[in-house]
Amino acid sequence: GEDVEQSLFLSVREGDSSVINCTYTDSSSTYLYWYKQEPGAGLQLLTYIFSNMDMKQDQRLTVLLNKKDKHLSLRIADTQTGDSAIYFCAAYGSGNTGKLIFGQGTTLQVKP
Amino acid sequence: EPEVTQTPSHQVTQMGQEVILRCVPISNHLYFYWYRQILGQKVEFLVSFYNNEISEKSEIFDDQFSVERPDGSNFTLKIRSTKLEDSAMYFCASSPLRANVLTFGAGSRLTVL
Numbered sequence: 001g002e003d004v005e006q007s008l009f010l011s012v013r014e015g016d017s018s019v020i021n022c023t024y025t026d027s028s029s030t031y032l033y034w035y036k037q038e039p040g041a042g043l044q045l046l047t048y049i050f051s052n053m054d055m056k057q058d059q060r061l062t063v064l065l066n067k068k069d070k071h072l073s074l075r076i077a078d079t080q081t082g083d084s085a086i087y088f089c090a091a092y093g094s095g096n097t098g099k100l101i102f103g104q105g106t107t108l109q110v111k112p
Numbered sequence: 113e114p115e116v117t118q119t120p121s122h123q124v125t126q127m128g129q130e131v132i133l134r135c136v137p138i139s140n141h142l143y144f145y146w147y148r149q150i151l152g153q154k155v156e157f158l159v160s161f162y163n164n165e166i167s168e169k170s171e172i173f174d175d176q177f178s179v180e181r182p183d184g185s186n187f188t189l190k191i192r193s194t195k196l197e198d199s200a201m202y203f204c205a206s207s208p209l210r211a212n213v214l215t216f217g218a219g220s221r222l223t224v225l
Contacts, residue, residue, distance in 0.1 A: 030211050042217060045213065090155075097168050097210065097211065098167075098168070098207060099160060099168055102154050
């Protein structure tokens with residue numbers, strides 16, 4: 001069935017790069033997303049990548065998409081304490097109906 | 113920047129009571145969604161809505177749930193008779209096109225006692 005998987009926890013030191021990984025099962029998703037959730041807050045769209053792209057860079061964020069392996073990653077350069085949050089990967093389910101399938105979220109802990 | 117607005121931010125209710133969660137999607141968006149997140153679990157799709165009707169719903173979205181767009185701006189989720197397991201954060205989202213970028217609201221936290 002449709003599924004999106006992420007590792008649960010990542011700890012880095014301030015100033016280091018963070019890489020959060022995600023795998024998905026449905027290859028038909030037109031877009032793949034990264035959302036950020038701070039404690040008690042909603043889902044903030046961080047970035048997304050169109051399925052015909054391999055890479056997208058947006059300031060400190062780099063998204064890499066490997067369609068063959070159905071693997072998506074988010075790299076945060078120069079990670080700051082304000083980046084501490086839960087990061088969700090999401091892809092559309094089969095048929096691209098608009099139904100997003102979310103991963104379980106990766107908690108990023110940034111140590112000073 | 114346009115945003116999706118949800119009210120209330122937090123609602124506490126007794127089991128068996130009806131609850132209505134409200135959302136104001138982005139004004140030129142055509143597709144509307146409800147998702148929920150039980151504490152510590154994944155964000156789950158509930159329902160999508162387009163052209164005044166449900167276009168897709170999940171197994172979670174049973175007869176206790178309903179959605180409505182009562183006027184040109186609001187989009188509501190009604191839970192007829194709440195259960196303890198309905199306690200969750202409920203997120204509304206909207207998008208301009210199908211399978212396009214979804215913008216989420218800040219969520220409504222529902223606590224059922």
